[in-house]
Amino acid sequence: MNDTLPLPHDMPAPEPAAPMPAAGVPARAFDGRSTRPQAVLLRFEAPTLLVLEASDPSAPARSYPAAQLRVGEAIGAAACPVRLPDGGTLWVDDTALARALRQAAGGVGPVARAIGSWPAVLVAVLLLVALLGWFSHSGAGQMARAALPLVPERVDREIGNRAWASIDGQWLRPSRHTDRCRALAERFDRAAVAFDARNQLPLVLCRRTAEGAGFNAFALPNGQIVLLDGLVEALTDDQLMVVLGHELAHVRERHGMQALLRQMGLLAVAGVALGDFSTIAAASMAGLQGLSYSRDAEREADAGALRFMASAGLPPRLWAEVWQRFAQEEARGGGGLPPWASSHPPTEERQRLVAPGAKP
Numbered sequence: 001m002n003d004t005l006p007l008p009h010d011m012p013a014p015e016p017a018a019p020m021p022a023a024g025v026p027a028r029a030f031d032g033r034s035t036r037p038q039a040v041l042l043r044f045e046a047p048t049l050l051v052l053e054a055s056d057p058s059a060p061a062r063s064y065p066a067a068q069l070r071v072g073e074a075i076g077a078a079a080c081p082v083r084l085p086d087g088g089t090l091w092v093d094d095t096a097l098a099r100a101l102r103q104a105a106g107g108v109g110p111v112a113r114a115i116g117s118w119p120a121v122l123v124a125v126l127l128l129v130a131l132l133g134w135f136s137h138s139g140a141g142q143m144a145r146a147a148l149p150l151v152p153e154r155v156d157r158e159i160g161n162r163a164w165a166s167i168d169g170q171w172l173r174p175s176r177h178t179d180r181c182r183a184l185a186e187r188f189d190r191a192a193v194a195f196d197a198r199n200q201l202p203l204v205l206c207r208r209t210a211e212g213a214g215f216n217a218f219a220l221p222n223g224q225i226v227l228l229d230g231l232v233e234a235l236t237d238d239q240l241m242v243v244l245g246h247e248l249a250h251v252r253e254r255h256g257m258q259a260l261l262r263q264m265g266l267l268a269v270a271g272v273a274l275g276d277f278s279t280i281a282a283a284s285m286a287g288l289q290g291l292s293y294s295r296d297a298e299r300e301a302d303a304g305a306l307r308f309m310a311s312a313g314l315p316p317r318l319w320a321e322v323w324q325r326f327a328q329e330e331a332r333g334g335g336g337l338p339p340w341a342s343s344h345p346p347t348e349e350r351q352r353l354v355a356p357g358a359k360p
Contacts, residue, residue: 025094032087066104160222172207181206195311219247221256249304255297
């Protein structure tokens with residue numbers, strides 16, 4: 001007599017489980033406190049999962065009831081994550097063992113159930129689009145500002161030094177106004193110390209672009225300020241002091257690093273969270289070419305420049321004169337702005353600002 005019960009026609013016969021090696025199935029274990037994996041062997045003796053040290057299988061095994069496991073979804077050939085009740089995680093490559101653990105822990109997980117429901121998939125897609133839109137509009141900036149204090153200033157210096165070594169020989173040429181630039185730098189150093197003695201004095205250099213004199217100034221994350229010859233030729237020394245005050249504010253507020261964090265987004269913030277600042281340094285050179293300060297950063301630098309003018313006794317009229325000169329250059333289309341100096345507020349808006357307390 002055949003005692004086997006017949007299966008319904010719409011229910012496939014279960015696949016026979018692959019025999020488990022006597023020594024156990026190799027896997028990787030993480031204790032939840034460090035990122036270093038540990039080689040282990042797994043034995044599933046239903047309803048208990050045994051975890052043995054791969055280096056010493058004879059050592060006492062750790063045991064976990066299957067009902068307390070949280071088994072993730074296996075995607076393609078990727079390993080399946082198994083969350084342990086003590087906070088650790090196992091990564092299981094053996095699909096048969098992962099399937100057995102999932103069934104013993106409660107069957108199909110929430111991700112697989114959600115994938116099988118098109119309304120849930122649609123909601124997830126809409127939420128993802130909304131999240132990406134928010135991150136692009138304001139989330140990246142908020143994350144950058146929050147992460148900035150966690151980044152040591154030595155990272156700014158390293159990135160600035162790398163950038164300068166790259167662009168000085170490729171994009172820039174020696175200035176034709178070396179003596180004037182040196183005298184201006186000495187005057188600026190004195191004014192910067194009087195403005196705030198805690199300032200780390202930036203290095204002021206003059207250069208011209210490979211295509212021409214260039215009409216602009218910019219600051220690198222290491223505190224280095226560069227004046228292009230076209231700007232030096234078009235402005236007086238007093239007007240150049242206004243420009244240097246603006247760039248000094250960028251340096252003091254670390255706008256360069258903040259812009260890099262904003263541009264690299266989650267990658268950079270993850271590096272900050274993990275204390276791996278090499279992530280930021282390594283990705284910075286690729287991101288620097290597309291770097292631009294936000295308009296908020298430019299407005300903050302404008303406010304810092306106005307305070308610097310007041311401290312240095314520079315007349316308020318200089319502010320309007322400088323931006324009037326920039327407006328004229330913009331009208332001619334010859335600004336020669338490098339990529340990291342774009343996204344400025346409207347020039348007309350900047351001309352309306354007044355230096356607080358500046359001497360007439």
